[in-house]
Amino acid sequence: MAVSAFPFSAPLDRPVLKAFGASSGKSLESLGLRTVGDLLRHYPRRYEHRGELTDLAGLALGEHVTVVADVETATIRRTRDGKALLEAAIADGRGRLRIAFFAGHPGRLRWHEGKLVPGRRGLFSGVVSQYQGRLQLMHPDFEVFDPEDEAQAREEAAWPIPIYPSSSSLQSWQIRRAVRHELDGLGDGEVPDPLPSGLRAAHHLPSLLEALRLVHVPQEDADWHRGRHRLRFEEAFVLQAELARRRARSAGQAAVRRPGVAGGLLDAFDARLPFTLTAGQREVGEQIAGELARPHPMQRLLQGEVGSGKTVVALRAMLQVIDSGGQAALLAPTEVLAAQHVRTLRALLGDLAEGGFLGGAEQATRVALLTGSLPAAARREALADAAGGAAGIVVGTHALLNPDVQFADLGLVVVDEQHRFGVEQRDVLRTRGQVHPHLLVMTATPIPRTVAMTVFGDLETSVLREVPAGRSGVRTFMADARRPNYVARTWTLVREQVDSGGCAFVVCPRIAADDDDGGDDADLLADEGVGLPPEGAGAPRPPLRAVLEVRDELAARPELAGIPIGLLHGRMPAEDKDRALDAFASGATPVLVTTTVIEVGVDVPAATAMVVLDADRFGLSQLHQLRGRVGRGAAPGVCLLVSSADEGTPAWERLETLTRTTDGFALAAADLELRREGDVLGAAQSGTASSLRLLRVARDADLIERARGEAAALVGQDPELAGWPALTDAIEHRLAGSGEEFIDRV
Numbered sequence: 147m148a149v150s151a152f153p154f155s156a157p158l159d160r161p162v163l164k165a166f167g168a169s170s171g172k173s174l175e176s177l178g179l180r181t182v183g184d185l186l187r188h189y190p191r192r193y194e195h196r197g198e199l200t201d202l203a204g205l206a207l208g209e210h211v212t213v214v215a216d217v218e219t220a221t222i223r224r225t226r227d228g229k230a231l232l233e234a235a236i237a238d239g240r241g242r243l244r245i246a247f248f249a250g251h252p253g254r255l256r257w258h259e260g261k262l263v264p265g266r267r268g269l270f271s272g273v274v275s276q277y278q279g280r281l282q283l284m285h286p287d288f289e290v291f292d293p294e295d296e297a298q299a300r301e302e303a304a305w306p307i308p309i310y311p312s313s314s315s316l317q318s319w320q321i322r323r324a325v326r327h328e329l330d331g332l333g334d335g336e337v338p339d340p341l342p343s344g345l346r347a348a349h350h351l352p353s354l355l356e357a358l359r360l361v362h363v364p365q366e367d368a369d370w371h372r373g374r375h376r377l378r379f380e381e382a383f384v385l386q387a388e389l390a391r392r393r394a395r396s397a398g399q400a401a402v403r404r405p406g407v408a409g410g411l412l413d414a415f416d417a418r419l420p421f422t423l424t425a426g427q428r429e430v431g432e433q434i435a436g437e438l439a440r441p442h443p444m445q446r447l448l449q450g451e452v453g454s455g456k457t458v459v460a461l462r463a464m465l466q467v468i469d470s471g472g473q474a475a476l477l478a479p480t481e482v483l484a485a486q487h488v489r490t491l492r493a494l495l496g497d498l499a500e501g502g503f504l505g506g507a508e509q510a511t512r513v514a515l516l517t518g519s520l521p522a523a524a525r526r527e528a529l530a531d532a533a534g535g536a537a538g539i540v541v542g543t544h545a546l547l548n549p550d551v552q553f554a555d556l557g558l559v560v561v562d563e564q565h566r567f568g569v570e571q572r573d574v575l576r577t578r579g580q581v582h583p584h585l586l587v588m589t590a591t592p593i594p595r596t597v598a599m600t601v602f603g604d605l606e607t608s609v610l611r612e613v614p615a616g617r618s619g620v621r622t623f624m625a626d627a628r629r630p631n632y633v634a635r636t637w638t639l640v641r642e643q644v645d646s647g648g649c650a651f652v653v654c655p656r657i658a659a660d661d662d663d664g665g666d667d668a669d670l671l672a673d674e675g676v677g678l679p680p681e682g683a684g685a686p687r688p689p690l691r692a693v694l695e696v697r698d699e700l701a702a703r704p705e706l707a708g709i710p711i712g713l714l715h716g717r718m719p720a721e722d723k724d725r726a727l728d729a730f731a732s733g734a735t736p737v738l739v740t741t742t743v744i745e746v747g748v749d750v751p752a753a754t755a756m757v758v759l760d761a762d763r764f765g766l767s768q769l770h771q772l773r774g775r776v777g778r779g780a781a782p783g784v785c786l787l788v789s790s791a792d793e794g795t796p797a798w799e800r801l802e803t804l805t806r807t808t809d810g811f812a813l814a815a816a817d818l819e820l821r822r823e824g825d826v827l828g829a830a831q832s833g834t835a836s837s838l839r840l841l842r843v844a845r846d847a848d849l850i851e852r853a854r855g856e857a858a859a860l861v862g863q864d865p866e867l868a869g870w871p872a873l874t875d876a877i878e879h880r881l882a883g884s885g886e887e888f889i890d891r892v
């Protein structure tokens with residue numbers, strides 16, 4: 147499509163204010179619809195059917211009916227509370243019916259009044275209700291026939307009625323009229339189609355204009371199905387085209403080769419590794435090593451089952467980069483995790499991490515920690531180590547993204563536990579220098595393939611499926627919080643674990659009893675999302691269990707008498723958190739009452755038991771993450787999911803699923819089915835919701851795969867999509883605003 151010379155000359159770009167005038171235009175704008183194009187992309191939420199015509203003698207209360215009748219009278223008057231009411235009587239020779247419309251002021255009813263002219267015949271549909279003993283239709287959907295159009299109108303009576311997302315000032319039928327009015331005036335040439343015509347033909351898809359007609363003015367159900375399918379395909383294709391374009395661009399970007407050296411840190415590390423790498427670790431390691439040696443930035447997503455040993459894979463990549471003269475940054479989502487990474491890396495490296503210190507190995511480097519809560523002196527030192535290059539590895543939270551953090555030569559960015567990280571933050575580091583560093587993103591939440599394709603669509607994916615041999619695994623049980631003997635048994639079990647040398651996490655959804663939200667965890671399920679009754683419905687739910695209160699309660703429980711109990715949550719100062727974890731790991735406080743701060747990555751091999759209170763309030767994948775914290779050593783782990791969910795409810799069934807499988811990928815897929823999209827993709831990915839209206843990653847896997855293949859083929863021929871202006875316009879338009887942020891983070 148050529149760039150138009152006049153603003154708004156393209157019909158779809160016309161502002162609704164111009165097309166519909168100030169009053170209707172404003173109502174449309176309040177729904178976020180600014181242009182005619184936006185209006186046509188405002189798809190019906192569902193469709194209703196009028197069904198058979200009923201005659202007025204045979205109406206039944208509560209029924210949804212459609213009748214053909216003549217208008218007898220129509221008058222507008224003020225109600226006692228100052229609102230306006232239009233009342234009309236309609237009759238068909240067999241009976242009479244009242245119809246009524248309320249509005250804020252009479253002006254809003256003028257349009258109705260203009261149509262409901264006595265003597266005219268029309269079609270009225272709505273639910274039959276009762277008013278002062280007489281039957282009526284409130285706010286019926288109606289269509290008054292022009293005498294010459296009556297035959298046409300009767301035919302349309304059989305068509306599905308699109309029902310739109312609407313507002314109090316703009317009702318579905320008004321939107322329907324506005325949409326139809328615009329659609330009627332459009333020709334094919336005026337609606338540029340983002341889908342190339344060859345592709346449409348190959349997949350038997352209608353043109354965009356046709357698809358819009360099919361969804362907005364369907365004549366039968368098959369029409370809107372066909373229209374929606376095409377629009378869904380388009381959503382997938384536009385997104386995948388942009389992802390493919392980005393892949394092509396980054397493949398063309400320059401990066402410094404980091405091939406490593408023989409006899410360097412990596413070799414020294416491998417030689418002292420206390421275990422043998424799993425086959426998966428070796429394979430992914432080789433893949434990464436090869437990509438680091440290339441002159442283009444690696445862009446890789448490493449998905450690994452909980453405990454599959456991603457840290458070692460990342461560390462080996464970092465060492466290769468250091469051996470090549472570069473530095474690596476490791477971004478962790480929480481301070482607890484950053485601090486633990488530093489400890490783990492230092493422990494794994496031993497004297498290889500003591501560069502510049504007496505006793506350090508010859509080629510040794512340093513691991514620096516940079517977090518927000520670091521004392522000033524430590525911070526200065528870490529900054530100097532990063533800028534001067536003394537620190538080969540700099541670990542940190544988002545504090546690493548602060549512009550005053552400089553690197554001598556940043557060669558690799560590793561992002562751990564992606565799902566907790568705003569992806570745009572990662573890009574700050576990635577794009578700061580002229581030459582992009584290599585990128586390794588790690589996530590422990592297994593991501594169903596379609597989500598990976600959508601959210602991480604321009605990263606290549608590797609998967610670590612196996613966990614190192616010698617793990618005893620976790621057995622998972624449910625316990626009913628309302629049954630005292632189950633609760634007592636839970637704590638007895640914890641006691642047994644502690645007595646035999648283990649230790650136990652007790653996870654609560656909140657920090658303090660008066661927190662009204664999820665304490666450390668914004669991810670807690672909304673009631674609605676998991677099919678729980680909303681607050682106030684049915685039996686009142688007991689308040690969520692909170693860390694502070696549970697700690698006190700456990701201290702008083704006879705089963706746990708004499709066992710020191712620790713405390714960990716996100717509002718504690720960083721040092722206290724470290725101390726709490728250390729005390730737990732060393733066995734000084736073998737029971738740790740905590741929030742989900744421990745969800746990601748915390749590695750305490752002695753942890754053998756986990757009790758999750760109010761377990762139904764957590765997502766499936768999240769619970770899987772949580773229980774991944776136990777059973778990491780030689781002793782088998784046990785996980786107890788305590789909840790007051792009733793047997794057979796969706797909440798109960800979700801927990802039940804967990805007791806049956808430990809396959810993270812299967813659980814992630816189940817989670818995707820059970821939770822709303824936005825929850826799965828996380829708040830950080832909410833942009834997707836605005837650009838993907840009809841596409842559902844859980845349901846449309848095949849379609850996404852096909853769109854991805856087509857998009858890759860097109861970008862293969864035309865990397866910048868220069869020959870496809872309607873497509874690039876769509877990318878710009880649809881992924882603008884929040885959508886663009888979404889894709890920028892990918």
Ligand code: ADP
Binds near residue numbers: 421455
């Ligand atoms: P995750 O993938 O969940 O981040 P980690 O990297 O924290 O897993 O590894 C979990 C534990 O397994 C760590 O204690 C780590 O040292 C150990 N580990 C990693 N690889 C192996 C291996 N090949 N054999 C035995 N233990 C391993």
Ligand code: MG
Binds near residue numbers: 456457562590747
């Ligand atoms: Mg980890």
